[in-house]
Amino acid sequence: MRIGVVTFPGSLDDRDAARAVRLAGGEAVALWHGDADLKKVDAVILPGGFSYGDYLRCGAISRFAPVMAEVVAAANGGLPVLGICNGFQILCESHLLPGALTRNEHMHFICRDQKLRIEDNTSAWTNSYDAGQEIVVPLKNGEGCFVADTAVLDELEGESRVIARYLDVNPNGSLRDIAGIRNKRGNVVGLMPHPEHAVEELTGPTIDGLGFFTSVLNSMVNS
């Protein structure tokens, strides 16, 4: 199973995402923002970081990278795509996912071990969790406040497309405590917290994050 990890200028968690893929049993393939080439991977991860310095708006400039045209086309064709943090922002900017991520309500960058509830386990990236399962993974962002208009929020909830919600503390003011969402088909997932930082006892608060990466391997085996 070949899982591509895109590096944009300013991507930071690309190595971590690749490590998580390997620990889950997949093969990580480095993809470059400037190449309109997905190297025949079976899934793509858009990692965290500050692509293009997050200047202008998070994800706004990366959206126009050559690789993104390929990602958008492939995602529309069903390729599993996971956007973590900055990757989530890029997915929203690319209109693969609805809504937007704005400045944290308290206006500080925040890094904390965050409790989440997996709300939907039907997506390509959450199927190894139980619905309702509670996990703890790191969260770190300055602009992670998910917003969308009420109609979109209702639609997301009505279609079980909120895949994860913040528990105990809403760390950034996200509407309806939304931490992650998916598209209708379930192949594209955006998530603000960082499961790739919770894959080893040694370096993470838990190993709860591994499930995102084993999920996509499962879903490929089953498809």
Next chain:
Amino acid sequence: MSIDTVSKAEETPDQAQPFAELGLKPDEYERIREILGRRPTSSELAMYSVMWSEHCSYKSSKVHLKQFGDKKPETDKLLVGIGENAGVVDIGEGWAVTFKVESHNHPSYVEPYQGAATGVGGIVRDIISMGARPLAVMDPLRFGPADAADTRRVLPGVVSGIGGYGNCLGLPNIGGEIVFDDTYLGNPLVNALCVGAMRHDEIHLASAKGVGNLVVLYGARTGGDGIGGVSVLASETFDADGPAKRPSVQVGDPFMEKLLIEATLEVLHAGLVEGIQDLGGAGISCATSELASNGDGGMHVWLDRVLLRDATLSPEEILMSESQERMCAVVAPENVDAFMAIIKKWDVEAVVIGEVTDSGHLTVDWHGERIVDVPPRTVAHEGPIYERPYARPSWQDALQADAPTADRLARPTTADDIRATVLNMIGAPNLASKAWITDQYDRYVLGNTVLSQPEDVGMVRIDEESGLGVAISTDCNGRFTKLDPYTGTQLALAESYRNVCASGAIPLAVTNCLNFGSPEDPDVMWQFAEATRGLADGCLQLGIPVTGGNVSFYNQTGDTAILPTPVVGVLGVIDDVDRRTPIAWNEDGELIYILGDTNDEFAGGEWANHVHKHLGGMPPKVDLERERLLGEVLVAGSRDGMLSAAHDVSDGGIAQVLVEMALHAGSGARCWIPDNIDPFTFLFSESAGRAVVVVARTEELRFTEMCAARQLPAQRVGVVDSGLGPDAGYPAGTQVLQFNDWFTLTLDELHEAHTKTLPALFA
């Protein structure tokens, strides 16, 4: 705009020059004329003035820093020593690490966000320029009183600047310090540390060798930022009036720095670089003269080729500009195309600005006219050296005589008073949880952070296969150094060393950032002389060399200098990070031991400071042999799997340590106060050479026998017990820290007292 050239300088020897405005003393100006045999051109004057500033030339400190070399302990671990951008230490398995602290104090006072941000940027470039991949940053900080209005301006700005830059750069922040004291009000200290790793064969040095090799400037364009910043911002005291006089500040672009890291490592790994140097203080003046001086001695620069952000800059300004995120590489002509291709791949601009020559001179042309012709060593390495007068301050004896004895400062004696003191102390700004600050820093990025705040050290994994890693701690109690600079500096070293050992790592090397007042004040200079002597002697005794550091003088407002603050950073190596010792205990039944001796030592400690605003007496005794012994026990305990947890005892004493261990573990313990000591001294003394360790029952005998065999005092003072709540009359599930039958504190109230302070002040 007329350009001052070498030929004009020869023709007009008597033209008056503004050397004093540039910070040069008359005799320094005379020396420049002597070196050149003529008056300097305005560009040369600009170069000499920045390079001979205190910040770049170490003119007041050099004679003292020499001791770090003279008293260097025997070691085969040092691959690159003092004098380079950063020292390099062998950590085994073919790996080397480099680390260094630098100050960005004055710029951070003027413009907290950008000052702190560019401080991080600067130290990271020092690490890259050694050929290392940066792994992590740390930030030792000092501020005025926590409740002062200006602290509210400076601290949040500094913290978001450090976070803003480091987070965007993708370097985990794994530790630091935050200390408040009145003396830092007009002189906050912003020190930044970076650590990086490389394979042995990847070490690079800042030297321009190989006649005909080309000098490439790459990174951000050169603008008007920080012109004169080196001499004005870093070397002279503020005339504290108004914004009009504020010098221009540098603005950082962490995104560009991230690209610089990746591009630089790629050209280095591709073998395309002969020598490399970062641009920091003194910009192009520093980079070209240092590269030439360290290399074959000659370099020619076409200054008009420098890519500019502002086309109106004069050559003098270009030479002095401190625009951030720039690097300079020496590249063989046949490699230039490949070099440029990699730089371009990362969207970074580069231009060849010069070439290595055998002229023995650094020559600079501006549109065909010669504006600089100097022997580079005289600029970079042969600046003035001052033997500043120093003398033990007249007030030192009185200060030391004013000991915080029980009759001088009232001590709590009843259980209730001591209980209240615990709660009061753990909420003191200097002891309170720093989570409000550290939560603004990314500690996870790169996925190798094994320990970070609030642990004793920051620890990162370097090799995923073997688990090889490093641990770093920085420390300094400036009140101890004020009471006795020699002892105080050794206490800083001892604390840092102890922290590293407590994590299970073996100390290898030392860096420092020596923050002091004005070197022109003999009192301050004495503090500096004593501090460096103490550090050099201490390092020799502990067998760990100083590999680099930084000096920051003129941290004073009017006649009041800051507490002498020699921040000491110790780096240790751990062969397998899997065996690291955390500070949190693990499970019920584990036994809590205190190692070392607790004496009545309160001078300079946090209790006297926080409760009585008192500073006087002699600091705690320092016994480096005992520190070494304690260190060996801590490391052996980790290696042999005897320790579940360990925490060094320093600020706030044992009370602070037990509270931190319990809060971090989230479970309580039953502790007792030994009979041979009064409870107050036991809980709050800051005697050095101690640690609290936690041992599984199955390991107790082995561990205590090891301590006995090595004659290290070990005393059992508690047992981990998460089930005390109901016994102590609290609802089931409540976690408590209990002291004999004396008093009990719930973890909830401890948490509340410990964490509320900083948000209340700064959120």
Next chain:
Amino acid sequence: MARVVVDVMLKPEILDPQGRAVQGALGRLGFTGVTDVRQGKQFVIEVEGEITDERREQLHVIAGELLCNPVIEDFILIVEEDQ
């Protein structure tokens, strides 16, 4: 030479924590009567040559897609010709 100024503002229904923080600070500084503060971005773009209708059109597209996120923001674009 022309100068193009693009002002980008969060849509009124989107929470603006920065504007809110400024509003709070204004009150604390003793400036009363403020009913609302919004914080937006302003881009000042210097362009060579004339701004033809076609380029103006192109600018509008770019402002709407790149400079602003239409999900949460509105923009106003003004071309100041000839400086």
Next chain:
Amino acid sequence: MARVVVDVMLKPEILDPQGRAVQGALGRLGFTGVTDVRQGKQFVIEVEGEITDERREQLHVIAGELLCNPVIEDFILIVEEDQ
């Protein structure tokens, strides 16, 4: 009712990485001839009551200290009366 608009821009000599990033993106999207982009902030403040000279003065002080960082930024303040 009055609307006060404060435009805050980095001083010309100060590096503007955001503006630079936008300039780069404009180029990649095929909009050429851009010689400079600066990104600033815009505050739109709605105020009740009249803006007397005294209040205008107060606003200027606040803009210069709170809304703009005088070390690196300049500002322009415009009062749009009566809406």
